[in-house]
Amino acid sequence: MEFCPKCGTTVTWTLELFPDGRGVAGGRFDDPRWLTIERYTVVDDFGRAMNPRLLEGQVQGGTVQGIGQALLEHAVYDAQSGQLLSGSFMDYAMPRAGDLPALDCGFHHVPCKTNPLGVKGAGEAGAVGAPAAVVNAVCSALGVRHLDMPLTAEKVWRSLK
Numbered sequence: 001m002e003f004c005p006k007c008g009t010t011v012t013w014t015l016e017l018f019p020d021g022r023g024v025a026g027g028r029f030d031d032p033r034w035l036t037i038e039r040y041t042v043v044d045d046f047g048r049a050m051n052p053r054l055l056e057g058q059v060q061g062g063t064v065q066g067i068g069q070a071l072l073e074h075a076v077y078d079a080q081s082g083q084l085l086s087g088s089f090m091d092y093a094m095p096r097a098g099d100l101p102a103l104d105c106g107f108h109h110v111p112c113k114t115n116p117l118g119v120k121g122a123g124e125a126g127a128v129g130a131p132a133a134v135v136n137a138v139c140s141a142l143g144v145r146h147l148d149m150p151l152t153a154e155k156v157w158r159s160l161k
Contacts, residue, residue, distance in 0.1 A: 019120040020045045023063065023129035025137040034153065035071065035138060041104040042129065047112040047120035056105050059126045063103055066130025068095040074150045093150075 111118030
């Protein structure tokens with residue numbers, strides 16, 4: 001419990017106030033150079049959903065962004081000048097539809113009690129959990145404790161030695 005000087009009341013911080021979510025990734029290695037994500041499931045709590053289809057699209061887009069961050073996206077800078085070398089989509093890898101599984105999105109609606117609509121922010125929810133879920137799944141499969149993102153083929157191969 002915490003006293004709020006603005007409103008003069010005591011506030012108890014619970015899950016009813018904040019958005020929350022979990023993501024789980026599952027995949028396989030057909031070849032140590034390439035990881036295939038076979039399934040990704042995410043369940044989020046954003047309170048009352050005003051537009052469920054739009055909310056699901058927001059989560060799917062963020063999840064794809066997070067998967068891309070975990071596996072592909074890497075900003076490369078010149079060591080001498082600091083110039084970004086991967087500044088175009090020709091040099092910067094991003095996930096494509098064929099790289100991804102169908103995403104299973106679920107929602108656990110716990111209305112927020114501090115606003116009349118019962119809504120909570122969705123923001124970049126998919127992008128926050130996806131990198132951790134993917135990297136943890138890969139580390140678990142490889143029996144290693146840590147790998148830096150992005151999980152390039154070289155990093156995966158080196159972790160096998």
